[in-house]
Amino acid sequence: MTPDGTSTFPIADRWSYSWLVLGGILGLFAFGQWTIPLAPWFVGLFFIRFMHSQKPLRGYVILSLVRMGLATVILGQLMPSSIFPPQVRYVVIILGSLSGVLPYLADRMIAPRIKGVTATLVFPVTYTAWEFVTLTINPLGTFGAVAYSQYGNLPLMQLVSVTGLSGLTFMITWFASTVNWIWERSFSWPAIRRSVAVYAAVIGFVLLYGGARLVFHASSAGTMQIACFSLRGLGADFRSLARIDGVAFRQKTRGVHDRYFDETRRQADSGAQLILWPEAAGICASEDETALIERGRQLARETHIYLAMPLFIQILQGNQPPENKLIVVDPAGEVVLEHYKYGGNQFEGSVLGNGVLQTFQTPSAIVGGVICWDMDFPRIVNQAGRNGTDILLAPANDWEAVSITHAHMAVFRAIENGVSLVRQAKNGLSIATDPYGRTLATMDHFTASERLMIAQIPTTGITTVYSVIGDLFAWATVIGFPLLVCLAVVESRRSKQN
Numbered sequence: 001m002t003p004d005g006t007s008t009f010p011i012a013d014r015w016s017y018s019w020l021v022l023g024g025i026l027g028l029f030a031f032g033q034w035t036i037p038l039a040p041w042f043v044g045l046f047f048i049r050f051m052h053s054q055k056p057l058r059g060y061v062i063l064s065l066v067r068m069g070l071a072t073v074i075l076g077q078l079m080p081s082s083i084f085p086p087q088v089r090y091v092v093i094i095l096g097s098l099s100g101v102l103p104y105l106a107d108r109m110i111a112p113r114i115k116g117v118t119a120t121l122v123f124p125v126t127y128t129a130w131e132f133v134t135l136t137i138n139p140l141g142t143f144g145a146v147a148y149s150q151y152g153n154l155p156l157m158q159l160v161s162v163t164g165l166s167g168l169t170f171m172i173t174w175f176a177s178t179v180n181w182i183w184e185r186s187f188s189w190p191a192i193r194r195s196v197a198v199y200a201a202v203i204g205f206v207l208l209y210g211g212a213r214l215v216f217h218a219s220s221a222g223t224m225q226i227a228c229f230s231l232r233g234l235g236a237d238f239r240s241l242a243r244i245d246g247v248a249f250r251q252k253t254r255g256v257h258d259r260y261f262d263e264t265r266r267q268a269d270s271g272a273q274l275i276l277w278p279e280a281a282g283i284c285a286s287e288d289e290t291a292l293i294e295r296g297r298q299l300a301r302e303t304h305i306y307l308a309m310p311l312f313i314q315i316l317q318g319n320q321p322p323e324n325k326l327i328v329v330d331p332a333g334e335v336v337l338e339h340y341k342y343g344g345n346q347f348e349g350s351v352l353g354n355g356v357l358q359t360f361q362t363p364s365a366i367v368g369g370v371i372c373w374d375m376d377f378p379r380i381v382n383q384a385g386r387n388g389t390d391i392l393l394a395p396a397n398d399w400e401a402v403s404i405t406h407a408h409m410a411v412f413r414a415i416e417n418g419v420s421l422v423r424q425a426k427n428g429l430s431i432a433t434d435p436y437g438r439t440l441a442t443m444d445h446f447t448a449s450e451r452l453m454i455a456q457i458p459t460t461g462i463t464t465v466y467s468v469i470g471d472l473f474a475w476a477t478v479i480g481f482p483l484l485v486c487l488a489v490v491e492s493r494r495s496k497q498n
Contacts, residue, residue: 009052009112011184016053019046020066027070031149032078032405040149044176048123049183051108060105067097077401084347092140099134103127106481107177113488113495117195122488123177125480128170132474141343141376142409146172151408155210157437160416161464162209164378166474171203214436222364223456224391226432227272228424228443230281230451231259238283239314239322246285246316253284257292261299268303272454274362275305278426279372279397280312280324289313297333304331306362310371310395312350324350326369326395328360336360342380343373357383365390365459368419372396375410375423378471385417385467391457392419398428400446411437418462424453435462 013019023046029039051059071093079089107123114122127146135142142148147168150156159167178199185191242249260282264275284292289311300307306328313323324345328337337360340353357380359368368389374380375394384392392414398406407429414421415437422432430443432455441455 009108010055010059011053013049013053016050019053020050020062023047023050024066024070027067028073030146031144032074033401035149035151035405037150037153040146040172041175044123044127044173045179047104048107048176048180051104052112052180052184054108056105056108059108060101063104064097064101067100068093071097078405080399080401088347096134096144099130103130103173110484110488111177113492114484115491117181117198118484118487120174120177120181120195120199121480122484124170124174125477125484127173128166128474129477129481131169132166132471133478136379139344139346141373142378143376145169148405148409148412151411154214154437155207157412157415158210158213159206160412161213161418161466163473164416164466164471165412166471166477167206170473170477171206174199175203214438217436218460218462222459224273224362224364224459225271226274226276226391226422226455226457227267227270228276228278228422228430228432228453229263229267230278230424230426230430230445231256231263232451242285242314242316249314249316250285250288254288257282257284257295261295264299264305264307265303267452267454268299268305273305274308274367276308276393276395276422276424277310278424278430279310279395281395281426282309282311282327284311284313286313286315293327293329293335296327297329297335300329300331301333306330306336306367308337308369308393308395322348322350324348324371325353326371326393328367328369328393330360330362337367337369339369339371341371341374343371343375343377355380357381357387357389359387359389362459366461367391367393369393369395372398372425375413376406378413378416381413381417382467382470384413384419385464388461389417389419390459390461392417392421394421394423396423396425396428396430398425400427403428403444403446407431416464416466418464418467420457420459420461422455422457432457434458 023043026039026043029036030043047063075089103126106126111119111122135145145165147165150168178195181195182192260277267275282292296307296309308328310326324341326339327335330336337358339358340351342353342355345352357368359366366388368384394410407423410423411433414433414435418435420434424430425445428445430453432440434440441453443453445451
């Protein structure tokens with residue numbers, strides 16, 4: 001027995017593999033199309049329990065194989081081979097699984113050497129630091145972050161306005177290690193009451209903060225009517241057509257432009273002040289780019305609107321990469337924003353943007369713009385919280401399996417940075433929210449009878465702690481990990497001396 005009453009490690013548990021299986025089943029619902037918000041809270045618990053009942057290396061190998069199986073199922077849905085080459089998925093699955101079990105291995109080797117409630121911090125600190133580092137260097141951005149599973153729990157989601165995603169990850173994984181710590185002490189109240197009190201106090205404060213933030217929010221001084229739409233019946237793979245028949249490509253894309261401009265005029269006549277098209281709505285040959293933008297400038301002048309036109313410029317001659325960019329024209333017909341897509345370019349092969357978020361001033365709000373996958377990179381969107389952006393435009397183009405998950409991920413950026421979000425998607429879920437993540441309007445491209453979303457968007461953003469301190473909390477966990485290792489070494493030496 002250890003000094004605080006637990007069994008020696010590995011602990012004896014005849015149900016060890018049952019916990020592994022249960023964790024694996026729940027893992028199917030921790031992220032993706034089948035997400036159940038409660039599942040991630042218990043996946044970590046059962047995997048920790050399994051690891052604590054195994055020798056470290058054996059547990060690591062077995063749990064890595066389980067994680068590979070889960071990743072294969074989940075990513076098989078979300079990363080279709082038509083978009084992601086098989087070798088990309090294999091790398092993500094293998095490396096992601098092998099590295100993703102390291103926090104469990106670290107907890108298995110370090111936590112038993114630390115006395116008291118502090119031992120419960122090993123897993124959340126390690127997992128949060130691991131997730132932050134790996135997702136920061138991941139070309140897919142923050143896709144797969146644990147925090148995204150909590151979409152819909154608005155009071156809990158407000159935590160990201162202070163800590164970013166890492167705070168939510170920490171609370172979920174700390175729950176797992178705390179409950180396991182209690183479990184290993186046979187739920188004996190004298191031994192566990194301090195741990196229960198500490199976690200209950202912290203999670204209670206988090207929920208109180210989130211609830212108060214929603215109840216006592218400052219109302220916006222005004223709103224802007226924004227209309228977004230996507231079109232039906234386009235029926236063409238334009239990029240393939242561009243490679244095969246440039247003349248036909250130019251004819252068909254001009255027809256698409258006609259339909260977008262006709263609908264834009266209708267929405268302007270209905271009172272829209274700003275109109276946003278979905279990503280790549282303005283696909284065209286490079287030879288037609290100038291004329292397309294000029295047409296947008298003329299319509300904006302005639303209707304006195306701001307027109308946000310996402311363009312996809314296809315180079316028909318030569319091997320130059322296409323350009324995926326967002327152009328915004330003001331009521332005077334001037335181009336006030338030109339943003340090149342930053343995220344996901346390596347998969348679509350377009351020109352890489354510089355990651356600098358631009359804004360333009362309207363009479364009532366500062367408006368910024370990014371494109372689709374850019375929203376998966378908090379450090380890019382964090383500029384919106386720092387440069388005074390009130391409304392963030394995010395045209396997108398998804399595929400059905402990922403559409404809902406991807407739209408929900410974007411809402412976290414709005415809460416982090418205190419901006420209203422307008423995300424218009426082709427082949428996906430369109431959503432508009434206020435700076436607290438509350439839904440103002442939605443439109444599902446796959447089910448809506450009319451692919452139109454109109455919303456009154458608050459014109460005043462709010463300052464958040466996260467917009468000021470950025471990923472300070474995440475970096476604290478990175479620093480905290482070696483400190484916990486040192487503590488484990490010191491306490492192990494003291495135990496041996498005693």
